[in-house]
Amino acid sequence: MEHAVHPATPDVLIVGAGPTGLTLACDLARRGVSALLVERAAALFPGSRGKGLQPRTLEVLDDLGVLPAVRAAGGPYPRMMSWQDGERQGEWDLIERNAPDPTVPHPDIWMLPQWRTQEVLHDRLRKLGGQVAFGTALTGLDRHPDRIEARLTGPDGIERTVTARYLVAADGGRSTVRRAVGIPMAGEQVDPRPVLVADLRLTGLDRENWHIWPTAPGGALLLCPLPGTADFQLFAQFGEDEEPDTSPEGVRRTVAARTHLSAEAVGEVRWASDFRPRTALAERFREGRVFLAGDAAHIHSPAGGQGLNTSVQDAYNLGWKLGQVLRHGAAEELLDSYEAERLPVAADVLEISTQLYRAGGVRAGALRRGPRTEQLGLGYEGGPLTVEARSGLAEDALRAGERAPDAPLEESRDESWDESWDESREEVAGGPGRRLFDVFRGPQFTVLAVDCELPALPAGVGALRVGAATGGGIAARAYGRGLFVVRPDGYLGLATNDPADLPGYLARLGVR
Known part of the structure; x- marks a missing residue:
């Protein structure tokens, strides 16, 4: 402490x-x-x-x-395993498993x-x-x-x-x-029925699945192995007029009453709480x-x-x-x-x-x-800091206010990075394994020029980091042609084809 x-x-x-x-x-x-x-x-x-x-x-x-x-500390979501009367009823997925995508480096939820x-x-x-x-x-x-x-x-x-x-x-x-x-x-x-949540140790269940008893007497119960630990998380629903017992003994009784496991199978109860979903x-x-x-x-x-x-x-x-x-x-x-x-x-x-x-x-x-x-599709289109200054965009084109996608920066003679750095900025360059998110990482703004020239920027821009990804490739396909201001939180603030739009927009955000 x-x-x-x-x-x-x-x-x-x-x-x-x-x-x-x-x-x-x-x-x-x-x-x-x-x-x-x-x-x-x-x-x-x-x-x-x-x-x-x-x-x-x-x-x-x-x-x-x-x-x-x-x-290092977590793991992917396990598949669900349904149980009834002490028998396995089969596996199913709680989440949709996503195919690899160069614009989305972390496609699946992590536990x-x-x-x-x-x-x-x-x-x-x-x-x-x-x-x-x-x-x-x-x-x-x-x-x-x-x-x-x-x-x-x-x-x-x-x-x-x-x-x-x-x-x-x-x-x-x-x-x-x-x-x-x-x-x-x-x-x-959302639901008048209370829920008991607890972290506990137990024996008698594998850690390869998230186990669920959807029709257990008294209400559904789930036991999820928590990666990087020896614990399971318990989630149990109760009747509207019941009050869950959050004591270790109460947790053990709940597990024994609704699963094929005995109360003795539950060891240490490390934390327990109850709530009504709202x-x-x-x-x-x-x-x-x-x-x-x-x-x-x-x-x-x-x-x-x-x-x-x-x-x-x-x-x-x-x-x-x-x-x-x-x-x-x-x-x-x-x-x-x-x-x-x-x-x-x-x-x-x-x-x-x-x-x-x-x-x-x-x-x-x-x-x-x-x-x-x-939450990859959440953004700020139409928000007070969003300026989409291009016209004639295709319906599926990336627009200001949306999340700035990742993309590999392929080595090529067409790809260049502005090197007019001041001492508050770090130099960036394309190369093997280098990605747009490597350029965006950090507390600064980024101006990205895609398939167009990177204009001169006002002196004294401080923490602004500037890159130009040109010559096609995944980055160009993901963004389309234009000049983009990537905010420090990874959203597109300004999208334009006119370099004259940059100084005023950046100054408004304290980048001068």
Whole structure:
């Protein structure tokens, strides 16, 4: 545990060290933004809860420098195995397995227990020079036009005041911050039946399948082997008027009552919790200098593996905008785009997860996941930062606001990279194994010229990295001809054929 001395005047105060807060803290740290991350609990969340990392989230984690650790610690989703009366009923897939695609480097969802994802992000934060103030609760909040004054009570019981330029609530569905600033949250109960979730050790089941008893007496039960551990995650539905027993004995009784396993087959119960599936959406994601992110802004049903992923991407969207305002002099209006872009996405994802949950519970195939849950198609077309300046595009053409695809950079004499770097930029070049995502990786903007000349850019562009992929190939087919500004979060901000459009667009985002 860390009980470090923390700055009294950070640029950003982040409340909550779950996946959202840790992602944001990592992103701000690599941008040189002073941030204080506080967590009421004495340690990181210990459970597996959000265990699926969608393809788009894997791209975010790649950019943050943690994908190798995520790959090493996790594993692919196992096939489902249905059981009835102690007999195997056959295998089926919860997810659609996608064929390799050079524009999508991580085509399938990856399984990693939430506690391990948080450990990976926490390790990355410490390597970037950041830390978490554990055992530290927000106990008071005063808002001013130019600052936030937050009262924090640490593990020693002493209340201290911290002054920050901005505050980000990443403190979950019961957010203290959201309530303190008076932002309403409206939602609905997806299912009145409670659910028991637990991480446990057991014997008598193989780890090659995700095991399901869909017609078990008392309600469906699932046991999923968690990769990189010796644990299984238990998911069990109960009747509307029941209250799940989350004690180790209660967990053992549930397993014995609904499966062919005995209570003695269940060893250590490492974590257990219960909930009733519901969805909720905050009325707004910003109140002055306070922002809501993750579950503080939107609560999802567990179907489709959307909650953690949407939360991480909230932080990824907000991080670069705070960095541009605090470090590069962008107008504060840039921060208005956070709500404008993320609230519609969250609303859409809530609808997806609710539809999946109500599609038939945990029957074979009822919760099958595919393109709608992978989040690669989510984007910001029509958003306040999106400018599509080309005309006559084909219906299936890539447009501003969409995710910037990956592509290999084939070695050829036609492929070149601008070498007019200043000391704040790093040189990039095409070569064997080099990909567009290698160029995009990092906290900078990228201007990509496809099948056209890369124009001269204004001096003093700071962290802007510039590349030109020409001469055809996968990159040219994926993007089409034009000049593209790739935002730090991997979306196309500007698409144009006119170099005169670049300076004004970049300056608007603090890139001069």
